[in-house]
Amino acid sequence: xxxxxxxxxxxxxxxxxxxRGLVPAVEGVDLALNRNEFVSIIGPSGCGKxxxxxIIAGLLKPTSGEVALDGKEIVGRPGHVAYMMQRDLxxxxxxILDNVVLGPELAGKPMEPVRNRAxxxxxxxxxxxxxxxxxTALSGGMRQRAALLRTIMCERSVVLxxxxxxxxxxxxxxxxxxxxxxIQREFQQxxxxxxxxxxxxxxxSDRVYVATPRPMSFAGIVPxxxxxxxxxxxxxxxxxxxxxxxxxxLLRGDKGATDALH
Amino acid sequence: xNAQKTNHASFLSRLGDAALPLGIVVALLAIWEAAVHLxxxxxxxxxxxxxxxxxxxxxxxxxxxxxxxxxxxxTMAGYLAAIVVAAVLSVLILYSSAFRRGVLPLxxxxxxxxxITMAPxxxxxxxxxxxxxxxxxxxxxxxxxxxxxxxxxxxxxxxxIDFFRSLNATPxxxxxxxxxxxxxxxxxxxxxxxxxxxxxxxxISEWVGASQGIGYLxxxxxxxxxxxxxxxxxxxxxxxxxxxxxxxxxxxxxxxPWIYARPTMAWxxxxxxxxxxxxAVARPRQ
Ligand SMILES: Nc1ncnc2c1ncn2[C@@H]1O[C@H](COP(=O)(O)OP(=O)(O)O)[C@@H](O)[C@H]1O
Ligand SMILES: [Mg+2]
Numbered sequence: 001x002x003x004x005x006x007x008x009x010x011x012x013x014x015x016x017x018x019x020r021g022l023v024p025a026v027e028g029v030d031l032a033l034n035r036n037e038f039v040s041i042i043g044p045s046g047c048g049k050x051x052x053x054x055i056i057a058g059l060l061k062p063t064s065g066e067v068a069l070d071g072k073e074i075v076g077r078p079g080h081v082a083y084m085m086q087r088d089l090x091x092x093x094x095x096i097l098d099n100v101v102l103g104p105e106l107a108g109k110p111m112e113p114v115r116n117r118a119x120x121x122x123x124x125x126x127x128x129x130x131x132x133x134x135x136t137a138l139s140g141g142m143r144q145r146a147a148l149l150r151t152i153m154c155e156r157s158v159v160l161x162x163x164x165x166x167x168x169x170x171x172x173x174x175x176x177x178x179x180x181x182x183i184q185r186e187f188q189q190x191x192x193x194x195x196x197x198x199x200x201x202x203x204x205s206d207r208v209y210v211a212t213p214r215p216m217s218f219a220g221i222v223p224x225x226x227x228x229x230x231x232x233x234x235x236x237x238x239x240x241x242x243x244x245x246x247x248x249x250l251l252r253g254d255k256g257a258t259d260a261l262h
Numbered sequence: 263x264n265a266q267k268t269n270h271a272s273f274l275s276r277l278g279d280a281a282l283p284l285g286i287v288v289a290l291l292a293i294w295e296a297a298v299h300l301x302x303x304x305x306x307x308x309x310x311x312x313x314x315x316x317x318x319x320x321x322x323x324x325x326x327x328x329x330x331x332x333x334x335x336x337t338m339a340g341y342l343a344a345i346v347v348a349a350v351l352s353v354l355i356l357y358s359s360a361f362r363r364g365v366l367p368l369x370x371x372x373x374x375x376x377x378i379t380m381a382p383x384x385x386x387x388x389x390x391x392x393x394x395x396x397x398x399x400x401x402x403x404x405x406x407x408x409x410x411x412x413x414x415x416x417x418x419x420x421x422x423i424d425f426f427r428s429l430n431a432t433p434x435x436x437x438x439x440x441x442x443x444x445x446x447x448x449x450x451x452x453x454x455x456x457x458x459x460x461x462x463x464x465x466i467s468e469w470v471g472a473s474q475g476i477g478y479l480x481x482x483x484x485x486x487x488x489x490x491x492x493x494x495x496x497x498x499x500x501x502x503x504x505x506x507x508x509x510x511x512x513x514x515x516x517x518x519p520w521i522y523a524r525p526t527m528a529w530x531x532x533x534x535x536x537x538x539x540x541x542a543v544a545r546p547r548q
Contacts, residue, residue: 054424057428058428059424059427059428078427078428078429078430079428079429079430083425083428085421085424085425085428087421089421089422089425091422091440091443092520093443093444093446093518093520094520102429103429106426106429106430106431106432106435106439107429107430134519134520136520154429
């Protein structure tokens, strides 16, 4: 936990709409992320979570506020963080191998070592033997893992994951949680995850940011004190239930729960 | 085993697919043949298929094929010119709003003129050679191709552009690695339509101000009431047109393996030992 990786302060952003004028989507968001941390942002759909990610990724300019990565201002400058968007967005005309090396390829990196590294990682991502398949041949879970491998292959210091498991069935999702946690620990990734699933948020995170409905700000932050090495069993413990209760209370806008945190 | 069986079945069903239109053609030819003989129709009105076939054997290699050669050369030249023009136009339409507003309406307007009426004028401008006919062929073929290309290049979901932008992609990368592959199915649709139009364009353009080509031959034979050879020429022309169409289709298949290689991939997957995604994930960590 040494050193702040990502520092977001006083972020405001709105959308111009033809019928209602400027509609605020993000209103006063602050967030600090340390090296190798895993934090989640949980909030109702439409509250502005993807908007926040688009700002961090440099795709969208906020009306005000700052985003600093390793002390460097990155507002409006794409390419500094790895971003896995809400849909997997695998390119149907590329094989899995060609899909996962897209980031370094666009950056003009020498491809031979990149491809070798990707081939080596395919196994860890449960995609062994599928390097020459097209995305249509993959199941939903495999597509998400391919998209995540592509994101990791970008080798950025911060990884943004926008509802990566939202479209998966409950069973696959549970398996993916354990697997993702393993990946995050093994590859020492600094990650922010967007979700609307309290179990997912609590199980995976070091901290959970609970967002208000639009315009988005944070109703509270729930520090997760579960052990660093956590198996699936941890979801059955009273501590887990406590954390989940806090998150749910904040989601409901229950003021009492917020006070209990301080 | 199972996969091989389905592969076999798909081959048989494809054979069946070909058998049906072939059967229909044979049946129609038989009816045609019978009608000509029963109703005693004059050959210059409607020749019997067997007569057309005989004519094909006699004048095919010596008279028709050399003329077809001329026409197909014009077709290919006009077709390739149309592809170049369509490529330039579609990129301009895509990236320049000034061009979209200023020039596109004029291009559309030009398409409402029956271009064949321009043939004599083009002969006056460019001389008594194949150039006017190549130009007409290109003008006939470029428009559907351009429309198909623009439609394809615009059919991209905005999420993909955001995704490429998040990787700091350059506009050239977005075009070549994103827009173009997305547009390929549409572009090949346009290329197929344009191929048939190019054959028609080249042939029709030879009706006016030409001294060779299969269109010229057909015009001459029509005037001489040599209807049998007209039909023989049309048969040859039809085969040539289908060959060009088939060639484009072949290139299409080779260019888009992610669409056309699917049965093979399903077969490959079936060959692999059953491996569920969950099993792959649950592998012990190193
Ligand atoms: N491009 C846009 N133009 C106008 N409004 C938008 C646009 N994108 C998102 N919004 C609106 O902003 C709000 C937040 O959207 P989003 O960040 O996608 O929410 P979330 O990811 O939390 O579900 C929503 O109400 C949405 O309708
Ligand atoms: Mg969203």
